[in-house]
Amino acid sequence: MRRAAVRAKRREGIAYDQVPASLVAAAIEPGDFGYARVKSTYIRGGSPGLVLRVKNTAEIVDALAFARAHPDLPLSIRSGGHGISGRSTNNGGIVIDLSSLNTIEVLDRARRRVRIGPGARWKDVAVALAPYGWALSSGDYGGVGVGGLATAGGIGWLAREHGLTIDHLRAVGMVLADGSVVRASDKENQDLFWAVRGAGANFGIVMSFEFEVDEVGDVGWAQLVLDARDTAGLLERWGAAVEAAPRDLTSFLIVSPPRRGQPALAYVLALVDSDNPDTIINRLQPIADIAPMYDQSVVITSYASIMANAQGGDHDGQGEPTARSGLIDHITPEFAAAAARLIGSGAVYFFQIRSVGGAVSDVDPDVTAYANRAANFSVTAFGASRARVNAAWDELHHHFDGLYLSFETDLRPERLVEAFPPRTLERLRALKARYDPDNLFRDNFNIAPEAVTG
DSSP states (O other): OOOHHHHTTOOTTOOGGGSOGGGGGGEEOTTSTTHHHHSSOSSOOOBOSEEEEOOSHHHHHHHHHHHHTOTTSOEEEESSSOOTTOTTOOBSSEEEEOTTOOOEEEEETTTTEEEEOTTOBHHHHHHHHGGGTEEOOOOSOTTSBHHHHTTTOOOOTTHHHHOOGGGGEEEEEEEOTTSOEEEEESSSSHHHHHHHHHHGGGTOEEEEEEEEOEEOOOEEEEEEEEEOSSHHHHHHHHHHHHHHSOTTEEEEEEEEOOOTTSOOEEEEEEEESOOOHHHHHHHHHHHHTTSOEEEEEEEEEOHHHHHOOOOOSOOOOOSOOOEEEEEESOOOHHHHHHHHHHHHTSSOSEEEEEEOOTHHHHSOTTSSSOOOOSOSEEEEEEOSOHHHHHHHHHTTGGGOSOOOGGGOOOOSTHHHHHHSOHHHHHHHHHHHHHHOTTOOSOSSSOOOGGGOOO
């Protein structure tokens, strides 16, 4: 029994006294000590009515049963709690927190097969794989949890050489909406395995991921600061240099709006999958030549050291994030000019382009639910005002062909149509009706079963 002061902070609509016995120790209520550490995410403020910090499969099954008994409440699934889309917390609903499922184990050294829990952080994965000379491309920030990224895509520092994170996924263990526990791979439950790789948040809770990782030794790592006064020209030249580069180079570009009395700056980050100094310089020189340079740092280091960039402490995000995403084949002069206007408009405070293409485009778009494989670049912008960001982004909209859901916060229904091509979305809707007909998993760019036609 909780103290009266704790019970007084309970939210309406939650049967707190009916929490399964297996979850009593895992349940955190708004009045509990420690609630402040679990209510928000890295970027989004939250005030859920109940957080269930599960530790094993049986507890996930019980947590989902409790959630099914509250069909009108928001349900959020949290792994690392970093996601830009911000859907791993809510207001007044239930959060199933997977952070304790964070094991990393080698299953088969000869085949480079590893099993990772959804709550593991990518910085810890990188450290665990490093002694074997292995790595797994996994976004750009070590504090991100495995679960969200490994069901959405995974655009990281090794993308052009080694593909998306989901391209290395070989099997998953899942708990479905009805509480059944299944394994999905290219040999069993193949349709579910297809859906998990790009739209996984709609189909269940992944409790374990099995990956085939890559052999990756020391790499070249560059951080360049460039003059971005000719913003459009810089964007176009950077895009051309990346497309012309061998795929062992992956580069991200961040352009900051100019501050009063200071020039606009561009921050170029680049990884070269080689430890040969001549190769590294050869790959980086065309990028270094796109604009006057203010500062540079080029080192040969481990992939794990690059991913060791996460701050510690609990997540304490506030407010509602506003971010927009788009995929584009080429940085054309027209797009570069439009992007420069956006950066200078004051509507956004962060603008980033990530290179994809290469190995990402080698995969047949029908193989995974992530089907927008032709794009060479993924574009993201953040802003403080949702209305201003959406209005400004809509001016660029016609340049894009698809979007990356992990960096998208606009929940208008058009976004789902842009994230998945028509044939992919039709298949996803049919599978949703089969695996989650009551739409339990609906708080992350929902593929609604009622949209099935025919």
